Amino acid sequence: MASITLDGLAHAYRPDPRGPQDYALKEINHVWRQGGAYALLGPSGCGKTTLLNIISGLVIPTKGRILFNDRDVTHLPTEARNIAQVFQFPVVYDTMSVRENLAFPLKNRHLPREAIARRVEEIAHRLDLSAVLDRKASNLTADAKQKISLGRGLVRSDVNAILFDEPLTVIDPHLKWQLRSTLKELHRALDLTMIYVTHDQTEALTFADTVVVMHDGAVVQTGTPEELFERPAHTFVGHFIGSPGMNVLPARVEGRTAHIGDVAIELVRAYPSLPAGERIELGVRPEFATLAGAGTGLPVKVRRIDDIGRARIARIEIAGHPAAAMVPDALALDGDTAGLRLDPRHVHIYAGGVLVEGETANREGGA
Amino acid sequence: MEKPLNNRAWLLVAPVFLIVAFSAILPIMTVVNYSVQDTFGNNQFFWNGLGWFQELLDPSTELGGRFFDALWRNLLFSAIILAIEVPLGILVALSMPREGWKVAATLVIMALPLLIPWNVVGTIWQVFARADIGLVGWGLNALGIPYNYTGDPIAAWITIVVMDVWHWTSLVALLCYAGLKSIPDAYYQAARIDGASRWAIFTTIQLPKMKRVLLIAVLLRFMDSFMIYTEPFVLTGGGPGNATTFLSIDLVKLALGQFDLGKAAAMSLVYNLIVLALCWVFYTVMTNTGTERPDQGGAA
Numbered sequence: 001m002a003s004i005t006l007d008g009l010a011h012a013y014r015p016d017p018r019g020p021q022d023y024a025l026k027e028i029n030h031v032w033r034q035g036g037a038y039a040l041l042g043p044s045g046c047g048k049t050t051l052l053n054i055i056s057g058l059v060i061p062t063k064g065r066i067l068f069n070d071r072d073v074t075h076l077p078t079e080a081r082n083i084a085q086v087f088q089f090p091v092v093y094d095t096m097s098v099r100e101n102l103a104f105p106l107k108n109r110h111l112p113r114e115a116i117a118r119r120v121e122e123i124a125h126r127l128d129l130s131a132v133l134d135r136k137a138s139n140l141t142a143d144a145k146q147k148i149s150l151g152r153g154l155v156r157s158d159v160n161a162i163l164f165d166e167p168l169t170v171i172d173p174h175l176k177w178q179l180r181s182t183l184k185e186l187h188r189a190l191d192l193t194m195i196y197v198t199h200d201q202t203e204a205l206t207f208a209d210t211v212v213v214m215h216d217g218a219v220v221q222t223g224t225p226e227e228l229f230e231r232p233a234h235t236f237v238g239h240f241i242g243s244p245g246m247n248v249l250p251a252r253v254e255g256r257t258a259h260i261g262d263v264a265i266e267l268v269r270a271y272p273s274l275p276a277g278e279r280i281e282l283g284v285r286p287e288f289a290t291l292a293g294a295g296t297g298l299p300v301k302v303r304r305i306d307d308i309g310r311a312r313i314a315r316i317e318i319a320g321h322p323a324a325a326m327v328p329d330a331l332a333l334d335g336d337t338a339g340l341r342l343d344p345r346h347v348h349i350y351a352g353g354v355l356v357e358g359e360t361a362n363r364e365g366g367a
Numbered sequence: 368m369e370k371p372l373n374n375r376a377w378l379l380v381a382p383v384f385l386i387v388a389f390s391a392i393l394p395i396m397t398v399v400n401y402s403v404q405d406t407f408g409n410n411q412f413f414w415n416g417l418g419w420f421q422e423l424l425d426p427s428t429e430l431g432g433r434f435f436d437a438l439w440r441n442l443l444f445s446a447i448i449l450a451i452e453v454p455l456g457i458l459v460a461l462s463m464p465r466e467g468w469k470v471a472a473t474l475v476i477m478a479l480p481l482l483i484p485w486n487v488v489g490t491i492w493q494v495f496a497r498a499d500i501g502l503v504g505w506g507l508n509a510l511g512i513p514y515n516y517t518g519d520p521i522a523a524w525i526t527i528v529v530m531d532v533w534h535w536t537s538l539v540a541l542l543c544y545a546g547l548k549s550i551p552d553a554y555y556q557a558a559r560i561d562g563a564s565r566w567a568i569f570t571t572i573q574l575p576k577m578k579r580v581l582l583i584a585v586l587l588r589f590m591d592s593f594m595i596y597t598e599p600f601v602l603t604g605g606g607p608g609n610a611t612t613f614l615s616i617d618l619v620k621l622a623l624g625q626f627d628l629g630k631a632a633a634m635s636l637v638y639n640l641i642v643l644a645l646c647w648v649f650y651t652v653m654t655n656t657g658t659e660r661p662d663q664g665g666a667a
Contacts, residue, residue, distance in 0.1 A: 058556050079562040087553040093571045104571075108562035152561055 002068040002082075002160045004032040004055060004193065009064035011050055017062060025050045026218040027064070032161070032195060037187050039208035040197045043240070047217040048197045052163050055195065056083045068160060084153025085163040089170060090145030092137040098124070099133045102151050109156075123155045126186065143175045147182075154186070161193035168203065180207060201241050213237050229285070230346065235353045238283050244313065247289065247323040251282040253349055258282050261319025263298050268344045269358025278352035286313060288346035289325040297339035300325075305333075316340065401632035408626070419633035430630055437614045438641070441593055444528075444613065448592040451532055453585060456539025457577070461569075463544050477537040485534075489601025492530040496602075516603065520610035523603050527611060530598055535591065539584045546580035547573060582653045586646055593642055614638050 011025040020026055025047040032038060040048045053059040055066065057078035065074045073081055093101055099120055106116045124130045127147045132140060137148055146167055153162050164183075168176045184207065187194050198204050204211050205225040213221045213228065213236070221233040232238035238246030252259040256270045260282065274280060291302070291314050301317040305327055312327035318340065325340055349356045402419055404412040425431040463473050480488070498504040498515045507514040516522040550572060558568045596615035599605065605612035605620075612620075618638065622631035 053556075056556075056560065058559065078556075078559045083560065085556065085560050087557060089551060089553055091553050091557040094575045095571060104563070105561040108564065108567065149557065152557075 002071075002193075003034045004161060005065075005067040006030045006032075006055075007065040007067060009051075009054065009061050009066065011047075011054060011059065011061045011063075023062075024217055025054070025061075026216075028219055030212070030219065030222070032193055034193055035191045036193055037184075037207060037209045038193075038195045039204035039211045040195060040214060041199070041201060041204040041211055041240070042214035043199055046214045048214050049165055051214070052085070052165055052195065052197050055161070056085045056163055057081045058085075082156070082158045082160045083163060084150075084156065084159045084161075085165065086146065086149050086153060086167045088166045090142055091149050092140075092145045094136075094138040096137055097134050098129055098137050098140070098148055101137045101148050102129075102133075102155055105152050105156050119155050119157070123151050126154070126189075127151050127182070143171045143179055146171060146179065150183075154190070159192065161195060164194065164196040164198075166198055167196075168198075168200075176203075183207065201243075205241070213240065215240075231348065231355070232283065233355045235281060235283060235350050238285070242285055242287075244286055244324045246283050246285045247325075248281050248283045248350070249318060249321045249323060251280055251349070253280055253282075258347075258349065260321065263319045265298065265342065265347065266344065267347060267349070267358065269360055271349050271356055271358050274349070274356060275351050281350045281353075283348045283350055284342055284346060286324040286326055288343035289323070290341045290343075291316070291325045291327045291331060291333075292339040292341050293331065294334070294337045294339055297341040300338055300340045302333060302336045302338050314338075398632045398635060401628045402636055403629075405629045406626075415629060419629050420637070423630070423633050423637060430634075433609075433612075433617060434614075434634055434637075436609065437612055437617045440612065441614050444524075444595065445589055445592045447528055448531055448535075449585060449588055451528070452536045452539050452588055453581070455532070455536050456584065457543050457581075459536065459540035460543035460547055461573070463540070465548075474541070477541055480534050480537055483534075485597035486601050488530065488534050489598040492526065492533075492598070493602045496526050518607055520607055523607060523611050527599050527602060530602065531592065531595070534598070535588060539588060542580040542584045543577055546577035550576045578653070582650065585653065586649055589649060590642060590646060593645070 006028055008027055008029060009025070010023055010027045012023045014022050017023055028051070040051065042048050050059060054061045057073070057076060057080075060075060065072055067073070068081070093104060096104065102120045102123060103116045106119060111119075120133075121130070124133050127150065129144070129147055129151065132144065137145065140148070150162070150167070153159060168179060171179060180203065183194070183196075186192070196204070196207050198207075205228075209224065210222060211225060211228055212219055213234075215234070215236045221228060221237045223231075223233075228237055228241050232241070232246060235246070235248045238248060249260050251265075253267075253271050253274060255272075256267045258265045258267055265282065291300075298318065300323075302314050303317060303322075304315040306313045306315065312329075314325050314327045316323050316325055316338070349358065403415055403417070405415045405418075406412050419430070422428045422430045423434050426435045459477075463477075464470050483491075495501045496504045496516055498508055498517075504514055504516070513519075514522050516526040554572050554576075555568065558572060563571065594615055595613055596619070599611045599613060600616055600619075603611045605616045614634075615638075618631055618634055621627050621634065
């Protein structure tokens with residue numbers, strides 16, 4: 001059992017990296033708490049698999065150190081790391097039965113026969129594989145195979161962390177839910193650190209206590225699902241999480257007022273020290289923007305209204321910039337002009353894509 | 368659902384039927400026709416029934432004797448060839464580079480022996496192994512090892528086997544290499560995480576994944592080595608004595624040397640059946656090993 005510390009870790013696949021553009025994984029400092037359920041979320045090619053492979057020891061990083069507790073394991077080979085990894089495509093040893101598959105990691109570590117048998121039975125029971133223990137692994141369905149590859153990690157009682165590399169990609173949708181809840185149960189029962197790589201926000205948000213969002217080789221935000229939703233630290237997080245994503249509109253901020261074109265928006269915080277020369281944007285999630293009748297709130301143009309079942313979402317334009325907003329059930333629109341009400345506590349200002357902390361005005365701070 | 372019947376389909380299949388008829392069925396039927404007759408030149412044929420077959424399958428007759436001698440030589444030769452080329456080919460494939468410019472270079476070098484016409488291979492080795500002027504033959508004798516493939520049956524066999532290994536091992540290696548390349552990296556990574564040894568990786572991942580290409584390699588190498596003709600014909604001409612007279616060489620002697628068309632036809636039919644039967648055995652054995660029997664659930 002250990003916490004995993006990434007200390008100034010960076011990796012480049014080229015042998016002679018010069019600038020930051022050569023790094024597949026830019027410098028990262030992070031501590032994976034013992035027993036945490038983490039999701040590593042980001043689009044394809046953002047470096048999440050690289051990071052995972054560095055933790056498991058399949059890739060040796062160009063710079064920095066990895067510590068398990070206080071032990072430096074940066075240059076230790078995979079088999080000496082007490083790490084299990086489940087891959088995107090199920091890996092089973094075709095010629096072996098399910099039982100032999102599960103016993104394989106223990107056999108390689110020369111455990112006594114009875115201990116192996118006991119452990120295999122126990123893990124098979126947990127994973128619901130008892131019934132198929134003596135079947136050939138190659139004849140099973142994809143989700144059973146994925147359970148076997150997970151089981152090969154779990155049988156080892158010395159495992160510090162289990163890493164999942166998009167493990168549900170080839171699983172049928174209705175089985176994904178089942179398998180994911182199995183994972184959650186195992187996490188609760190076994191007190192293991194789990195790191196789950198995915199590009200699917202639903203998977204990440206339902207699985208993890210802490211979500212690490214990666215973009216272009218760097219970590220842009222680490223937080224609980226609520227934090228990611230309510231306070232995206234980067235416009236990328238705003239776009240990537242949520243459906244539809246956050247509205248990001250180019251703005252000009254003066255004191256406690258933001259101007260989008262000729263539309264003025266009152267803010268609850270002041271931004272006196274915005275960096276000069278950076279692109280200033282205002283971000284607000286569609287969930288905190290509500291359409292109203294014409295004449296109330298900010299003047300907007302309605303382009304289209306999509307009914308997505310649980311809600312109606314309007315595609316609108318604010319001073320010529322496209323955005324999305326919620327449509328209340330009672331609202332009947334007349335023509336293509338309407339009003340927009342924003343929840344001021346959920347309006348954020350970004351400079352160069354990065355969230356700027358505003359200063360709460362004195363009179364509110366004192367109240 | 369009713370399937371539409373349309374007899375015009377026969378028209379579309381007809382060209383293939385014609386080609387197969389002229390290229391395979393007619394020649395085979397001609398051979399069958401010869402095999403039940405005796406001929407004395409001048410195109411005179413006499414009905415002989417199954418006489419040639421009875422003689423052929425009886426080792427005490429002249430025809431049966433030479434047939435079985437040649438058949439044992441063939442079986443021994445194929446067994447030696449498979450025993451050497453398959454493991455060697457796997458070994459070569461395992462040590463071939465996986466990426467970079469070396470891949471292309473290795474593939475070209477490996478493919479070279481396969482591109483040389485068979486009679487040229489025979490000629491190359493015929494000269495190469497000569498005791499008076501050949502590099503290998505002269506060199507071995509200079510080292511004090513008596514070696515003369517034209518006089519010593521063992522030397523002749525060794526030369527033919529080495530020549531065939533040189534010629535065809537790269538085919539096995541290339542097929543195995545293709546099989547190895549199709550294994551996703553995740554398998555090797557999972558094996559490393561599971562702490563598998565090099566040998567365990569070979570037996571649990573690489574060998575099972577190579578099974579299909581190995582089947583093809585074994586079938587190809589068996590058929591080719593069992594029907595070998597050109598190289599030993601050029602190298603030894605079937606000698607010394609009859610030491611390297613394989614079925615194909617004997618068949619040509621019988622048909623084109625002695626013009627015994629009936630005997631030769633009977634022999635070639637039996638030869639053909641043996642090749643088919645052995646291929647079927649290889650195929651069944653290799654496709655069935657490792658598959659699960661549905662009714663059996665005991666621990667392995």
